[in-house]
Amino acid sequence: MASKPLTGTKVFLMLVAFFGVVIGVNVTMMKLAIATLPGTDVDxxxxAGLTYDREISAAQDQAARKWKVNAHIERATDGGAVLQVEARDASGQPVSGLKFGGRLERPTDKRADLSVELSEAGIGIYRGNAASVAPGQWDLVIEGEARGTRVFLSRNRVILN
Known part of the structure; x- marks a missing residue:
């Protein structure tokens, strides 16, 4: 059986096919990487740099109040989570009349963030539910407002199984 000779045309077509496959794979990987990119941390x-001084001032005001705010998050049987926040002032008295809100933020993907609306369930006790919370690490962000001004901010890493 005689083999066909290797000609310049065959070598050229093999090179074009090889680089075509390499370029095709690179373009596919690039499109997938861009489509799954979650974006920037801040817009x-x-x-964000301009508001830094206001954040420092708000943190100093919060520290001066000496409030004790405890948060407890627990997985529900339906896959959601129940968040409870208890707020007490410096003398240990419950703080009521605040508007608390919570957020569960994914450290790696902002698209998975969930908001939790909290309502006052008792004097100084605020509760809310989040539906379908995936297991894993979350940042629990709690914000408290009084008369339209933020008076409390907390960020803690939690692990939900």
């Missing part, structure tokens, strides 16, 4: 780093 405008410049604007």
């Amino acid at each position: 405008s780093p410049y604007a």
Whole structure:
């Protein structure tokens, strides 16, 4: 059986086929990487930098109040989570009349963040539910407002199984 000779045309077609496969794989991987990119952590780093002094002042005001705010999050049987926040002032008295809100933020993907609306269930006790919370690590962010001004902010890493 005689083999066909290797010609310049065959070598050229093999090179084109090889580089075509490499370029095709690179384009496919690039499109997949761009489609799954979650984006930036903040929309405008410049604007975030401008608000930095206000955040420091708000943190100092919060520390001066000496409030004790305890949060407890627990998995529900339906896959959700129940969040309870208890707020007490410096003398240990319950703090009522605040508007608390919570967020469960994924450390790796902002698209999975969940908001938790909290309502006052008792004097100084605020509760809320989050539906279909995936297991894993979350950042629990709690914000308290009084008369439209943020008076409390807390961020803690939690693990939900």
